[in-house]
Amino acid sequence: MSRHACTDPKHHVHGAADFVAAVEAACHARGLRLTPVRARVLGLVADAGRPVKAYDLLEMLKPTAADEEGVGAAAPPTVYRALDFLLANGFIHKLESVNAFVACHHPSTAQHSVPFLICDRCHSAVELEDRAVVAALDERARALGFVPQAQTLEVHGLCARCSG
């Protein structure tokens, strides 16, 4: 489990194919199966370059006239199941406040809590990779006798490019 401090917001956006290949390797190492439809959904999320809604994914996976055989098309329940798999294994994150999905920067780690910085102008979303933030919240909650099970940390504002 290698961790790297990634501060480049475009890190996971450059080359969806590379990202899918990395997840495929992670799946193999963890005894998981990245089926073609899971790989396709993952590729679309990574390729979007910004948070993408389930509805948009369904649109992208709809059979088209040029795709009569339905190759590459997937029924909604299949798409939702693929998203569940990718979420449960930490390959993508769900941004609750905008109800959309983004690819994870570090697919070789298991599901993890990360704060997200979401730009309200260009709709980019960046993982704030700082264990200290997550650990501090966890610690404060436990000090109050609260047992945290899920953290949704989403900070809205303007990214450096949009505010500059």
Ligand SMILES: [Zn+2]
């Ligand atoms: Zn992540």
Ligand SMILES: [Zn+2]
């Ligand atoms: Zn922005």
